[in-house]
Amino acid sequence: MTAPDTLTALRRILEALPAGDRAAEAAARARQGTLTKPPGSLGRLEEMACFLARWQGRAVPALDAVAVLVFAGNHGVVVQGVSAYPAAVTAQMVANFAAGGAAICQLSRAAGASLHVVPLALDRPTGDITEAPAMDADAFLAAVRAGWDAVPERCDLLCLGEMGIGNTTIAAALAAALFGGGGERWAGRGTGLDETGLARKRAAVDAALARHHAALGDPLEVAAALGGRELAAILGATLAARLRQIPVLLDGFVCTAAVAPLGVLAADGLDHALLGHVSAEAGHRALAEALRLEPLLDLGMRLGEGSGAAAAVPVMRAAVACHAGMATFAEAGVCDRD
Numbered sequence: 001m002t003a004p005d006t007l008t009a010l011r012r013i014l015e016a017l018p019a020g021d022r023a024a025e026a027a028a029r030a031r032q033g034t035l036t037k038p039p040g041s042l043g044r045l046e047e048m049a050c051f052l053a054r055w056q057g058r059a060v061p062a063l064d065a066v067a068v069l070v071f072a073g074n075h076g077v078v079v080q081g082v083s084a085y086p087a088a089v090t091a092q093m094v095a096n097f098a099a100g101g102a103a104i105c106q107l108s109r110a111a112g113a114s115l116h117v118v119p120l121a122l123d124r125p126t127g128d129i130t131e132a133p134a135m136d137a138d139a140f141l142a143a144v145r146a147g148w149d150a151v152p153e154r155c156d157l158l159c160l161g162e163m164g165i166g167n168t169t170i171a172a173a174l175a176a177a178l179f180g181g182g183g184e185r186w187a188g189r190g191t192g193l194d195e196t197g198l199a200r201k202r203a204a205v206d207a208a209l210a211r212h213h214a215a216l217g218d219p220l221e222v223a224a225a226l227g228g229r230e231l232a233a234i235l236g237a238t239l240a241a242r243l244r245q246i247p248v249l250l251d252g253f254v255c256t257a258a259v260a261p262l263g264v265l266a267a268d269g270l271d272h273a274l275l276g277h278v279s280a281e282a283g284h285r286a287l288a289e290a291l292r293l294e295p296l297l298d299l300g301m302r303l304g305e306g307s308g309a310a311a312a313v314p315v316m317r318a319a320v321a322c323h324a325g326m327a328t329f330a331e332a333g334v335c336d337r338d
Helices: 007-014 022-032 044-056 076-080 088-099 103-111 137-150 167-179 195-211 219-226 229-243 253-265 284-290 307-325
Strands: 066-072 113-119 157-163 248-250 273-277 295-297
Touching (some): 007 137, 007 219, 007 229, 044 307, 066 088, 066 137, 066 307, 076 167, 088 113, 088 157, 103 113, 113 137, 137 229, 157 229, 157 307, 167 195, 167 219, 167 253, 167 284, 219 229, 229 248, 229 253, 248 253, 248 307, 273 307, 295 307
Parallel strands (some): 066 113, 066 157, 157 248, 273 295
């Protein structure tokens, strides 16, 4: 299936999302009941294995092809002084990714995952959301398509992340637009703002909500008016993964805000996604709770780049290793419960 070319087509996709392979999930749960351990004793590792079974369509899932996709974009709202770093850092960090010097490079390597970085028109920041829409519908859909097309052909697990100076302001504005509240509730220090900078950031979120009040009733219009190219690409990649039955591992605050419209528009819109970690960035825990996403890790991280998702991959590998490699009671000659 090709990426949607209109907002109407995107909405139609969300009305008929595939539910995954329930038979494979049931078979995985049955296998868990035969392994040499008390039922449920591996906790969420058991749930991860069954989750992967459902979305990979096999009772014994595998993680042979794990991909990390990082999308990068620039934001016009940076002119409002909402970041401790200049917009030029986005392109500089993309170069750092390519050179292998960033944290996500090390974490992807440690996780046994391939890393793909997709810069999106870094020379053309989105509109300043305090004064104009970030994107019109065509620009939003083009970014969705970029994310959709970036999903690798062979993929057992897709980890998503972002890079974009100013994008925690964008994430805060999206969260506020979708779930209520303003800058005070959702905006945090991001890259390390002082009190004056934090006040500017919160004011920018409130100004953006007031400027785009007419869009607040429609999550997709919100994503265009208040979002960013890298966030729209994350949405597109997440949706493409769903249609191809690829499980997704989300990163932190920005990544979660990017996919939030899917969770608002469809009750099961994020059923194929797990949250790699809860960020230390203000607002992420509340946003995760609003979307009914329970993080796998809580390490006080707030870097972005897909770092929290990549850090969770070894935990998922542990889940698969136990599920696939443990002996059953019968195989081990161990007595099961009466």
